Amino acid sequence: MSLKISENRIKEMTTAGLNLIGQALSIYDNQLRLVQCNFRFQEMFDLPDDLVRPGARFHDTIHFLASRGEYGKVEDVDEMVRQRVEQALAFEPHYMERVRPNGQVISVEGAPLPNGGWVAVYTDITRTKQDEDLLRARSEELSEQLLGRAEELSATNRKLAATITALEEAKRQLTEIEARTRLTTEMMPAHIAHLDADGRYDYSNRRLSSVMPGRPSDILGLHISEALGSVAFQRVEPHLQRAYKGKISVFEFTEDRDARRLRVSFTPDEQGGVYVMSVDITEETQARVALQQSRRRAMAAQMTSGMAHDFSNLLTIILGMQSRLEKMDLPDGAHELVSATQATAQRGGQLLNRIADMTGNRTPQPKATDMRGLLEDLRILASPSLPRGMGLSVVNNLPDQAVMLDPGMVQDALLNLVLNARDACGSSGQITISAHKIGSIWTEITVSDTGPGFSSEALEKALNPFFTTKGSGGSGLGLPMVYDTVKLAGGDLSLRNTPSGASVVLRLPYRPALLAQEGLVLLVEDSDDLRSQFREMLIDLGFSVIEATSAEEALVLAAEIDEIVLVLSDIRLEGPGTGLDVLNAIRPGLACILMTSLPYSDPLHRKALNLAPVLRKPFSQEQLSALIRTEAA
Template identity: 55%
Template sequence: MKASTAELTKAGLNLIGQALSIYDADLRLAVSNRMFRDMFALPEWMVRPGAPFADGIRYLVERGEYGPVADVDAAVAERVAQARAFEPHYLERTRPDGTVVSVEGSPLPGGGWVTVYTDITAIKAQERLLRARSEVLSGELLARAEELAGANRKLAAATARAEEARREATEMAARIRMTTEMLPAHIARVGPDRRYTYSNRRLGAVMPGTPADIVGLPMDEVLAPIWPAVAPNIEAALAGEERVFEVTHDPSGRRVRVSFTPERGEGAGVYALSMDVTEEAQARAAVAQAAGRQVAAQLTSGMAHDIGNLLTVILGLSERMGGMDLPAGAREAADAIKLAATRGGALLDRISGLSGPRDLTPRAVDLRALLAEVAALAGPSLPSGVRLRTRVHGLDEPVLLDPDALRDALLNLVLNARDAVGAEGRIAVVARPVRDTWVELDVTDTGSGFSEAALERGAEPFFTEKGEDGTGLGLSMVYDVVKLAGGRMHLANGPQGARVTLRLPLRQPPPGLAPTLVLVIEDARHIREAVRDRLVTAGHAVLEAGGVAEARGMLDIPGIGLVLSDIMLRTAESGLDLAREAEAAGLPVALMTSLPPDAPLWREAAARWPVIRKPFSVEKLAAVLR
């Protein structure tokens, strides 16, 4: 088995007749050879990688390596200060045992230094002998001069080897630093004084806005926004306890996981690893909320089915009216009908969600258009003295959200604000990005604000302060929607009234559904026509069938890009039977229904194919297929 480069390097350094040590920029031992330990009779802990320079100097001073010292602490502090401001040097020093050592030090490009120690006792003895006996020992002088020349040649060769080792060590240190700086995490070391002694300069990538060069700075200054959460954990780590915790960096909205690993021994510090886990936390919150929702009521599947079909017809007819040449008043009425039918479908989803789990259907959303719809729906219910303002800062491109759920949540908040404002006041809905992590929506009003009980319990189901006029489901519904999306809701009182802040994950939508040939199977003609009109408006070509038998004869038509069938058909065979045949023929399949998600047919279909609830938009269909 071949030896590693590190093993070969270590073996080569041990063959050098000189002592060699390399300390990094944090004043910790990086590399040394056997001669370094033997020349100075050092204990094992002083030659381990990571040994602190200050601890080694203190050991040598107390042992008398530098002669009598009156103030050990001052001597150690002086040498540590010299090491931090390291400069190239050469000196010769006589040790307590009489040996003479030459010391040659050079700084490294990335911080730290390399030092080579050479035993020159024999050379110094020869020099003294030459001076004492130069008159009578001319012959011996020549011999000693030859020996000295030979020794010098050996020294030059050893110096060359040491220089090569120093160069390789420098390159190795540079590679290690480059590797750590490429990691998508922040790696650091904190000393017992709670100051950074090492950093891979990636803190700003994990917590935007923090400085890159933090070596020498105290932790409480660098991590001021999250210090209250960090402080007890770093204290526990310095006491020898490993800690892993998560904290939210409020200035950037990032969720950060921090791991503290304590060192062992005198002067031990703590190694810190920080990672951005925002997306993981968002997904975790969404899963937890979905798992925690419980059944609140059971609805009649037939009623939900009929209402869904009626809304599909209303939505289709309103879109057909929108394409006609209508007077301004009639066009506004058609748009209002469309918005109301769309909201009716969303409300139907909410009601059916009480009897089973509900999945959000995110798709590309223009927030300016969405807030305009909220204003249009809420406008007729606002008193004449109440002004509603909507504004979007940034977010010029579409974002990936569930528009039906978000529209309903915002409408709930606006209507709650209306009740708080009374006959006169202002309501504002403002959307903005928080870096590249969140979409933040603020709903504020000039009412009386939240009570202490509402601030504490406002998101609880059935909590209300409106008496018999309130159901207590408005804010809890908003909270449910936000948590299902992996976001957060915060209730507060502003300078003039209440403030509800929603933070939803900021995502870019994938490409939409490309125009294709769609085979639509629906036994109710008016519903089939409404679905056809919506698909054609979006640029798709459509084939229609009223049942399974009719559709079966069309499956071999070239170019079909999607088979879209209702689940319940007034025939012996259902949409599931046709879906199996279409899938066997290699055709993409999606199913539509007005059944609630807890219906057995819905569950059977959703286990195998995309299922969309009627009424739906083409954008929602595209989102389900994605």
């Protein structure tokens, strides 16, 4: 809040200072849109209010002046305006003098700005020109009056020089403020921009493409619908219109190209425009989903553990009594009833075991996994369970790169789906497992079959525990266990019917495993002793090392040094930032390993496990090397 007040105060003081300058002044950006001007600029050229507001186009201002006769008689106004715009886009220093239609003589001096655009100063030199003419006309009869005028002119020139010096200092300060503000915003892991009243970008920190890959980085002058694309614009437009009506709007939506989850804030300003901030929260959402599932499982375990214990005791009593009955001399048909009761009780015991598996301590253990090998092993494992007339094929379109996931849990889930598909198809049919990557965010695995498909009731309830379409042959826990596995990993599961049958789609976070590499490592650790120890480990492994003790220091180094290939960071750090803040803000594609001595129950540790590999302290050089250089499970 204090930063915003300070910036507003600076803006007010800058505007007030510029209005005190005797010359007219205007500043345009690299898209020829007005950034700042003073009151003398509007007064000198008698401009309407809409041409002196920030964002006004240079083209419109020149067209207005030319149409009014500011540049004399012009045969083709549009051609003249086009030439002026082309000259302006060259951003070259210039100085010129011209006589306006009202007889006023002005000088125009323009200087380019470091980031594109320019500042222009317009000075009324009519009196100076009159004095020059007088000197020429009366060069032979110099008088006391002329000498006085010369002295007056000299004083005026001194005042003008002082004004120009002040103007140059104001220009320098404006440039410095702009550069500092731009550097700050470009370092942030978010897209920050401003839209004018027409929905066009007049400011951007050039990070749209990092938040929404495939979009352009240079978006100044573009309408928001052009920059985002039609599908994404349709999702944000209602919220944008709300902001244009003066109401702050914060919302989330899933981007269409690679299913990223984005959080967008629209904040109206006082000039009819809107400030925009967009943040990629995909990993945050994945961690949130995993944490929510863990909490649900903990609640389910708490609710069912007591009931399961009592029910297990009852089943034990029933089985014991049936065993005693079996030894008695019973009438005909009684033994069959005893056997049926025993089988049912045993089935109840198996159901209790399934419930325990669902609600027990199932902690994902991600490690570098070769998906090609995992899917091939699954095909070999599942094939003997299929009828002769049923085929099982695997289509793997994932990159040939190890990914971080729990191979045991994923293989168990896929095997469960294959066996469900087998039961749906009967004695013949085709089961297909296909895998591919969605952008750089998701691994999508689909198990499809040529069976009758899901009924409408199954599509609605199949993920509910104990719902089954197999009658007495099913427990109704198969798909809920698969759903549980996917959610624990921060992913999602969906059911759908296809023209040839049914399919179950699993989406898991796509996290490539770290491959063997050498280069510069950024080590972030606030303990001097531990930092020295870890530095020696990394040097022994062949890496060069630079060090930081806080998240803020680490982010500055990561932004300035392109040669960094790996970040090794503690979770808890000096200052308010954490290792998770470092991970979320580093440039895309830069590998990161987190380390901690926090217990697994700590929320930061649990969240970190869903974002990156985590080393538990203390660890050995061999453990660090294995995690950095592993190529497959």
